[in-house]
Amino acid sequence: MENYTMEGRTYRYYGQEAPLYPFGYGLSYTTFRYRDLVLSPPVLPICANLSVSVVLENTGPRDSEEVVQLYLRWEQSSVPVPRWQLVAFRRVALLAGQENKLFFQVQAEQRAVWGQDWRLEPGTFTLFAGGQQPDQKTRAPSEVLSAQFSVTGPARPLGEC
Numbered sequence: 128m129e130n131y132t133m134e135g136r137t138y139r140y141y142g143q144e145a146p147l148y149p150f151g152y153g154l155s156y157t158t159f160r161y162r163d164l165v166l167s168p169p170v171l172p173i174c175a176n177l178s179v180s181v182v183l184e185n186t187g188p189r190d191s192e193e194v195v196q197l198y199l200r201w202e203q204s205s206v207p208v209p210r211w212q213l214v215a216f217r218r219v220a221l222l223a224g225q226e227n228k229l230f231f232q233v234q235a236e237q238r239a240v241w242g243q244d245w246r247l248e249p250g251t252f253t254l255f256a257g258g259q260q261p262d263q264k265t266r267a268p269s270e271v272l273s274a275q276f277s278v279t280g281p282a283r284p285l286g287e288c
Contacts, residue, residue: 155258157187157223164256164272173247173280174288177233181256181272183219184226192220193258197231199238200261202251202275205282206242211261214254236285238278245285249278 160183167178183195197215201208214237221227238252239245255261257271 155187155191155193157185157189157191159191159193159221159258159270160184160186161257161270161272163228164254164274166254166274166276168276170277170279173249173278173283174235175278176235177254177276179215179231179233179254179256180228181231182226182228183221185221185223188223190220190222192218194218195229196255196257196259197233198255198261199233200253200255201238201240202253204240204250205248206240208240211255212237235288239285246282247278247285247288248282249280251275251277 161181162184163180163182165180167180168175171177179197181195183193185191185193195217196213198211199214200211214233215231217229217231219227219229233254235247236245239247253273253275255271255273259271261271261273263271
């Protein structure tokens with residue numbers, strides 16, 4: 128095998144063609160609402176971690192579970208990167224009408240890109256939070272929120288953080 132690229136070989140690199148059942152696709156017996164996605168701090172140093180909070184509410188008539196998924200997208204990168212990358216998930220059980228504020232931590236190493244080594248790069252990133260992948264074309268009853276944050280400082284190898 129001479130071509131080691133993942134282009135067209137995994138859902139992360141499909142380009143414009145959407146998979147029939149994307150990662151995280153599923154059905155629930157109720158409906159959920161996401162709100163109040165907060166990224167802290169919105170501008171962080173190159174080696175810092177990102178704190179994330181989001182409120183999940185069971186708006187349906189039944190007790191149920193939702194798998195909350197966080198995806199990261201690089202807005203610009205010096206090397207090819209996936210369209211988005213899963214960086215956190217959590218299964219949450221909620222009673223009908225109940226809401227819960229969830230907290231996540233996105234580690235600096237989850238923003239690293241591979242060139243000759245693992246590197247952290249400055250730039251703008253988008254974080255997605257919801258019950259499915261961003262821009263999912265299938266009709267699962269879930270929503271995805273998004274917010275941007277920036278990373279400042281010179282690019283550096285991950286081992287130097």
